[in-house]
Amino acid sequence: SASPSSLKIFLTSHHILNPTVLLALILLGLLTAVVSFFMDLAIQELQYLRLFFIQTSSEILNMGIWIIFCIVLCELAVFITSYLSKDAEGSGIPEMKAILSGVKLRNFMSYKTFFAKIIGVVFAIGGGLSIGxxxxxxxxxxIIATHISKIPIFSHIHSNLTLKNQFLAAAVAAGIASVFECPIGGVLYSIEVTSTYYIVSNMWRAAFCSIWCAIGIIWLREIGQMKVINSTDFPDVGLDLEIFSFIILGCLCGLLGALFINITSRLISLKEQNIYPMLYGRYRYTLLICIICAVVTFLTNYMRLNDMAVINDMFHSTFSEHGWDDYNLPFALLVFGICKFLLTSLSLSCHIPAGVLYPLLAAGAVFGRLFQQLASLVFTSDRHGVYAAVGAASLVSATTHTISVAVIVFEFTGQIHYFLPMIVSVLIAYTVSSSLTLSIYDAFLEIKG
Amino acid sequence: SASPSSLKIFLTSHHILNPTVLLALILLGLLTAVVSFFMDLAIQELQYLRLFFIQTSSEILNMGIWIIFCIVLCELAVFITSYLSKDAEGSGIPEMKAILSGVKLRNFMSYKTFFAKIIGVVFAIGGGLSIGxxxxxxxxxxIIATHISKIPIFSHIHSNLTLKNQFLAAAVAAGIASVFECPIGGVLYSIEVTSTYYIVSNMWRAAFCSIWCAIGIIWLREIGQMKVINSTDFPDVGLDLEIFSFIILGCLCGLLGALFINITSRLISLKEQNIYPMLYGRYRYTLLICIICAVVTFLTNYMRLNDMAVINDMFHSTFSEHGWDDYNLPFALLVFGICKFLLTSLSLSCHIPAGVLYPLLAAGAVFGRLFQQLASLVFTSDRHGVYAAVGAASLVSATTHTISVAVIVFEFTGQIHYFLPMIVSVLIAYTVSSSLTLSIYDAFLEIKG
Incomplete structure (x- = not known):
C-alpha cells in the first residue's frame, strides 16, 4: 500500500542529487560565508576605530568624540538604507517568511537592497546601536540565493517554484549558520521562523548548504584570526533539585520576552502613529536613540563590549577580563541587563536593518548570570555558566517563539550534556511568552500589515 | 497582508496550551519512560542470568548452556509474538509512518500487540539476537498514546484527527528519547522517519512530551543505578586536513549502509519467496539464526557485550575494560564489525520485533575506530573517540536516511564541538546511500507491500 509514497521519496531523494543543485548549494554556502566574514571584519574595524578615537586625556572630549562618531555612523546607516532601498529596513526574517509562504515582494531581492542592508547594518552596529x-x-x-538561481546554468532552480523556495530556505539556514557557526541550529531555527509546514526531505538541502557555509566561515575566521566563540567547560549536569531553579528562570525569561515584544511593538506603533512629528523624523528619531545609546555605552566599560564578548564572559565560570569584577557584580549585571534590554528595544524601532538574536542572547546570558547570584543562596553548585547559557536561550526562545535556539546555544558552547535544564527552561519560556503575545517576527509583520 | 496567518499561528499556539492536552503529553512522556525503564531492567536481568549460567568448569558445557538458553528465549519470543499479535513483528517505525500518513492498520494499536512487542523484544535481546x-x-x-487518547477526559484528542496524529508523533519522539535519553534528537529523528510534510508548530508538543520522558527515564535510571551513557571528553576539533579522513569515512559508511540494506532486504525477500521450505518455518528459521548468534557471541568475549557497552568503549580514548586489548586490536575490531554487521542483518529477518539503531550504532562505532587505526598512519591526532562517534552516526544515517541521528549522538556524548567532521561525514554517508537505495524503513515497507 505504501509503495507509491516510497517511490516518490526515492525519486525526490534522487532529485536532490542533481549535480547543478549541489553546486548551487555549495556556491550559496561559500558566498554566504565570505560575505558574512567581511561584514564581521568591517564591524570589528569600526569598533576598534571608535575605541582608537577616544584616547585623548580629557574624558569629556572623549565622550564628545564617542557620541559624534556614533551619530555620524548611525545617520549614515539611515541615509544609505533609505537612499538605496527602504526594503532593507528591519530584520528581514518576517519578510523571508512571507516570501516563503508565497507573498511576492517587489525589490526585496534587488542588488540595491543587498548593499543597503550590508552597509546599513555594519554602520549601525559600528555606531553603537544595540542590534544583531x-x-x-x-x-x-x-538575496545571494536569488541571484545565484538567476545564473543561466542554475535556471532550472529559478523556473521551478518548489525548488526555488527550497533553495531560499537553505539560504535562510546558511545565513543563521554563518553568524553563529551553527549548521544544525541554523537549519532548525530557519525551519521554525519561516515555515508553517515543512517538507522534510528539504532538511537535507538546508543542512548541506549550512555545512559548506560553516566550513567557509570557520576557515575564514581562522585565517583572519577572528576567534568568535569559546567552547565552555560546564560541569556535569544531572537531574536534581536545582531543576526548580531553572523552571523559575524559564518563567522569568518568558515574562521578560513577552515584555520585550510588547515594549518594542509599542515603540514602533507610536512612531507609526506619528503623534510627536518633531520627534519622529527618520533622522531625528535615530539621532535621539543614537545619543542615548552612545551616552550609556560610554559611561560603563562593560556596555562597550560587543555582544559576543559579553556572551563569552557570561558563559565562563570566572570573569577573566573586561572588568566585570571591578564593580559590585550583581549591580553591574543588573545595570547591563536593564540597559541592554531597553537599548535593544529602542534600537529596533529605528529605520535601519536590525536583528534581535545577538543582543537578546547577551541580555539573556547576563540575566541568567544575575539569576544565578540569587539561586546560589539556595543551590551552591558551580554552574555559573550553565545559568547564563540557559538564560540566553530562554530569553531568545520567549522573544522569537522558537525552541531550536537551544541547539544554537549548544553549538555555541560545544556542550550538550546540560540539555535537561536547557530544554525545560526554554520550553517554559516559550509557553509563557506564546500564551501572552505573538512572536516578535509576527508582531513586526502585523504592524507592517 | 500577513495578519490572518499570524492570527492563525496565534490561535494555534493557544490551542497548544489547552491544559488537558498538556496533561496528556505529560502522562504519555512519563508512562513511556516507566515502560522503557522496566524493559531495560528486564533485558539487563536476562543478560546477567545468561552469564550466571555459564560458570561451570567445562567450556563445552558452558557453550551448550549458552546456546540452549538463547534458543529457549528466542523461540519464546517468536512464540509469544505470533501467538499474541503478528503485528508486533518488525521495527514498527515503517508502520508508524504509514499510520501518520493516514493508512489504517487494524489491531496495530491493540493491547495484545503491546504485550507481544514488549515480551518479544525483551526475550529476543535477552536471547542474544543482535537487534535494537x-x-x-x-x-x-x-500504543500507549492511542490508549491514553481513549481515556474519557482526553476524548477530544481522539476525536480530532489532526490532534490525534500530532499526539502520535509526540509518542514517536518520546519513544526514541526514552531509549537514548535524547529529547532533541528524538524529536528530530521522529520527524525525519515518519513525516514527509511536518507541521512546525507541532515540534513544541513533541519536545514537551520528550522532555518529560527524558526526565522520567533519567530519574528512574538514577534510582535503579543503571548508568547507561557515559559523557565523553573529546579534544577540540577545528577545521584541518583531517577533515578529508572524515570524508572518506563518510563515503565508506554510506557504502556499508547501502550494503546492509541490500543484504537485509534480500534475506527477507528470500524468506518470503520460501524457496527452501525446510529452512523457512517461523521457528526453524529463528532456531538457525539463534544458534549462529549464540555460537559467535559465546566464542568472543567482546561479542557478548551489550551494544551500549560497546558504544561506550569505542567512544573513549582508552579501552579501560572488556578485554579489547587482550587481542590484536585492529583484528578484534574487524571481527566484531563483520560479525555485528552480519548478525544484525540475520536477526532482522526473524519473525520478532526488532530495531536497527542500537546494533548499527555499535557496528558503526567499531568501524569508525577501525578506520581510525588506518587514519592514524597519516594523522597522528588523539581523536580516537571522535572517529567512533562519527562512524556510528554515519552508518546509521546511511541505513535509515536520516541526518538527525547526528544530534542523537551529540546528546549521547554530551559534546557538540566536533560537529564539523560529524555533519560532513553524515551528509556524505546519507548522500551515497540514498543515491544507491531506499532507506531501510522504506525497503521494509516495500517488501511488506
Whole structure:
C-alpha cells in the first residue's frame, strides 16, 4: 500500500542529487560565508576605530568624540538604507517568511537592497546601536540565493517554484549558520521562523548548504584570526533539585520576552502613529536613540563590549577580563541587563536593518548570570555558566517563539550534556511568552500589515 | 497582508496550551519512560542470568548452556509474538509512518500487540539476537498514546484527527528519547522517519512530551543505578586536513549502509519467496539464526557485550575494560564489525520485533575506530573517540536516511564541538546511500507491500 509514497521519496531523494543543485548549494554556502566574514571584519574595524578615537586625556572630549562618531555612523546607516532601498529596513526574517509562504515582494531581492542592508547594518552596529546582524544576514543570504538561481546554468532552480523556495530556505539556514557557526541550529531555527509546514526531505538541502557555509566561515575566521566563540567547560549536569531553579528562570525569561515584544511593538506603533512629528523624523528619531545609546555605552566599560564578548564572559565560570569584577557584580549585571534590554528595544524601532538574536542572547546570558547570584543562596553548585547559557536561550526562545535556539546555544558552547535544564527552561519560556503575545517576527509583520 | 496567518499561528499556539492536552503529553512522556525503564531492567536481568549460567568448569558445557538458553528465549519470543499479535513483528517505525500518513492498520494499536512487542523484544535481546529496541519502542509508545487518547477526559484528542496524529508523533519522539535519553534528537529523528510534510508548530508538543520522558527515564535510571551513557571528553576539533579522513569515512559508511540494506532486504525477500521450505518455518528459521548468534557471541568475549557497552568503549580514548586489548586490536575490531554487521542483518529477518539503531550504532562505532587505526598512519591526532562517534552516526544515517541521528549522538556524548567532521561525514554517508537505495524503513515497507 505504501509503495507509491516510497517511490516518490526515492525519486525526490534522487532529485536532490542533481549535480547543478549541489553546486548551487555549495556556491550559496561559500558566498554566504565570505560575505558574512567581511561584514564581521568591517564591524570589528569600526569598533576598534571608535575605541582608537577616544584616547585623548580629557574624558569629556572623549565622550564628545564617542557620541559624534556614533551619530555620524548611525545617520549614515539611515541615509544609505533609505537612499538605496527602504526594503532593507528591519530584520528581514518576517519578510523571508512571507516570501516563503508565497507573498511576492517587489525589490526585496534587488542588488540595491543587498548593499543597503550590508552597509546599513555594519554602520549601525559600528555606531553603537544595540542590534544583531543575524536577521539582516538571513535577508542578505536570501538575496545571494536569488541571484545565484538567476545564473543561466542554475535556471532550472529559478523556473521551478518548489525548488526555488527550497533553495531560499537553505539560504535562510546558511545565513543563521554563518553568524553563529551553527549548521544544525541554523537549519532548525530557519525551519521554525519561516515555515508553517515543512517538507522534510528539504532538511537535507538546508543542512548541506549550512555545512559548506560553516566550513567557509570557520576557515575564514581562522585565517583572519577572528576567534568568535569559546567552547565552555560546564560541569556535569544531572537531574536534581536545582531543576526548580531553572523552571523559575524559564518563567522569568518568558515574562521578560513577552515584555520585550510588547515594549518594542509599542515603540514602533507610536512612531507609526506619528503623534510627536518633531520627534519622529527618520533622522531625528535615530539621532535621539543614537545619543542615548552612545551616552550609556560610554559611561560603563562593560556596555562597550560587543555582544559576543559579553556572551563569552557570561558563559565562563570566572570573569577573566573586561572588568566585570571591578564593580559590585550583581549591580553591574543588573545595570547591563536593564540597559541592554531597553537599548535593544529602542534600537529596533529605528529605520535601519536590525536583528534581535545577538543582543537578546547577551541580555539573556547576563540575566541568567544575575539569576544565578540569587539561586546560589539556595543551590551552591558551580554552574555559573550553565545559568547564563540557559538564560540566553530562554530569553531568545520567549522573544522569537522558537525552541531550536537551544541547539544554537549548544553549538555555541560545544556542550550538550546540560540539555535537561536547557530544554525545560526554554520550553517554559516559550509557553509563557506564546500564551501572552505573538512572536516578535509576527508582531513586526502585523504592524507592517 | 500577513495578519490572518499570524492570527492563525496565534490561535494555534493557544490551542497548544489547552491544559488537558498538556496533561496528556505529560502522562504519555512519563508512562513511556516507566515502560522503557522496566524493559531495560528486564533485558539487563536476562543478560546477567545468561552469564550466571555459564560458570561451570567445562567450556563445552558452558557453550551448550549458552546456546540452549538463547534458543529457549528466542523461540519464546517468536512464540509469544505470533501467538499474541503478528503485528508486533518488525521495527514498527515503517508502520508508524504509514499510520501518520493516514493508512489504517487494524489491531496495530491493540493491547495484545503491546504485550507481544514488549515480551518479544525483551526475550529476543535477552536471547542474544543482535537487534535494537528503539524501533519496537516507538511502536509501544504509539500504543500507549492511542490508549491514553481513549481515556474519557482526553476524548477530544481522539476525536480530532489532526490532534490525534500530532499526539502520535509526540509518542514517536518520546519513544526514541526514552531509549537514548535524547529529547532533541528524538524529536528530530521522529520527524525525519515518519513525516514527509511536518507541521512546525507541532515540534513544541513533541519536545514537551520528550522532555518529560527524558526526565522520567533519567530519574528512574538514577534510582535503579543503571548508568547507561557515559559523557565523553573529546579534544577540540577545528577545521584541518583531517577533515578529508572524515570524508572518506563518510563515503565508506554510506557504502556499508547501502550494503546492509541490500543484504537485509534480500534475506527477507528470500524468506518470503520460501524457496527452501525446510529452512523457512517461523521457528526453524529463528532456531538457525539463534544458534549462529549464540555460537559467535559465546566464542568472543567482546561479542557478548551489550551494544551500549560497546558504544561506550569505542567512544573513549582508552579501552579501560572488556578485554579489547587482550587481542590484536585492529583484528578484534574487524571481527566484531563483520560479525555485528552480519548478525544484525540475520536477526532482522526473524519473525520478532526488532530495531536497527542500537546494533548499527555499535557496528558503526567499531568501524569508525577501525578506520581510525588506518587514519592514524597519516594523522597522528588523539581523536580516537571522535572517529567512533562519527562512524556510528554515519552508518546509521546511511541505513535509515536520516541526518538527525547526528544530534542523537551529540546528546549521547554530551559534546557538540566536533560537529564539523560529524555533519560532513553524515551528509556524505546519507548522500551515497540514498543515491544507491531506499532507506531501510522504506525497503521494509516495500517488501511488506
Amino acid at each position: 546582524r543575524e536577521g539582516p544576514f538571513v535577508h542578505i543570504s536570501g | 529496541r528503539e524501533g519496537p519502542f516507538v511502536h509501544i509508545s504509539g
